[in-house]
Amino acid sequence: MLxxxxxxxxxxxGSRGLIFRVLRMLHRHGVPEFVxxxxxxxxxxxxxxxxxxxxxxxxxxxxxWWAALIICAGLSVAIELYQYLLLPDRYATxxxxxxxxxxxxxxxxxxxxPIAWHRRAQE
Structure with a gap:
């Protein structure tokens, strides 16, 4: 991830051309255009x-467990700020x-x- x-x-x-070729092929074979x-x-x-x-x-x-929601959102904002401020070729969105x-x-x-399973196993 880092x-x-x-x-x-x-x-x-380096792989955008391949991605677009695969998408065109998938669209020709029935994958909806919104993909x-x-x-x-x-x-x-x-x-x-x-x-x-x-x-x-x-x-x-x-x-x-719910702290993961806050941590992931905060980390995501930090990543986008990092890209915006320090990586001019990247797009922060x-x-x-x-x-x-x-x-x-x-x-x-x-x-x-698994949290619930582990909790029950310990009771």
Whole structure:
């Protein structure tokens, strides 16, 4: 995650042509047109934060699992500020904050099952 966040240029810059070719092929084979580059980028940002939210929720446990939501959102804002202020070739967007925060939230919610299981096992 740190590698992707701190890279000085967009990490997909060398593969955009391939991404667009694959998207055209998928569209020709029935994938809806709304599945475009922006959807793929949003999904990648979302997916990058799911494990983080999961791990933070596990770390904080049953009483404070929700802190993962705040931590993931705060980290996302910090990342976007870092990119905006220090990486002129990167794009800082609110959409990335939304994607990252939503992914972190899903990860934290998914952690509730093992948290509950562990809690029951200890009773």
């Amino acid at each position: 590698f992707v966040v701190a890279w000085p240029t967009p990490v997909d810059v 475009n580059y922006n959807v793929i980028e949003f999904t990648a940002n979302f997916a990058m934060f799911v494990p983080l939210g999961f791990l933070i929720a596990l770390l904080f446990g049953p009483r404070w 609110v959409r990335d904050v939304v994607a990252n925060s939503t992914g972190g939230t899903l990860g934290a919610v998914l952690a509730l099952a």
